[in-house]
Amino acid sequence: MNVIQVLTSSPLFGVCLTILAYEVGCILNRKLKTPVANPLLIAVVLIIVLLKLLGVSFDTYNQGGSIITLFLAPATASLAVNIYAQLEQLKKRLLPVLAGALVGSVCSVGSILLLSHLFGLDESLTASLIPKSVTTPIAMSVSQQLGGIVPVTVAAVVVTGIVGAVFAPTFIRLFRVKDPVAAGLAIGVSSHALGTTKALEIGEVEGAMSGIAIGIAGLITVILAQFLA
């Protein structure tokens, strides 16, 4: 057994690699001062390159990786605290919030169907893309239901999330969104929990609305999928 095999045989390999790669991403992000140098994006690229160089398979990495992924559900659930803290705001703005999430989700699915048709994508790739704006676990089950390829859906969800996390402040400026409720909801509906990480940085109201959007947009997309299946 060589050194690499010994090192990678423990789940701790994937755990350490993930945390350290993210730390490198954070340092580069501070140094480069450009939103494209997103820590998550850097970490993912870094890990893939390293695994390829070392000849380590994804499954070996994911022994530890799956331990990290385990925290995704509690992290999503934790957004309930932010929503609770903004309860008054939500009560006051319930109708615009629900309408925004509905129109946003329909536009997400609609634009993917239209663009996939324009680019001439096959049915399974289209089905994999349809739920890409909602949170990973919902997206996975919707993709399965529509005959998509689940790992491709996960890829699309992550790419979409990174787009949201990186460019949310740009979108807010571009579309002149001054209302924090509208901004937060738009981030959450378009780029789920990953975009929400950015929304939490922007402000309390934005973070909470983005968290609410994950649940509502997820629910609406599940319902929309029933019509497409």
Next chain:
Amino acid sequence: MKHLVQAAVVFLICLMGEALVGIFSLSFPSSVISMILLFLFLIFGLIKQHHIHGIIQFLQQNMAVFFIPSGVAIMENFDYLKNSLLPFLLICVISTIITFAATAYTVRFVTAVQQKQQNKRKGGEAQ
């Protein structure tokens, strides 16, 4: 509350979420069910915000890290995506922008309509 106990509380809620999804075979993922459960516990005062403050901070500050392994999984589908990588990326970017704008403008529009109606009602009362 000790950090470890805080973690146990939140994980237990997630476990309840998973149990509910399993027992009633819901087509809704457990993480969102758990979010609703935690929200209800907070509303009914069964859990206070300060009880779980530490673990919530830990989870939210490191949220991006928890996505990394799912992102790395892309390497398993390089071959499938290779042929349609450009449309794949373009669709991800374009539809995200469309969704963002549609959501934000809908909130703005509905809020404006609501305000107009409120003003009208106020005007009516004044007369």
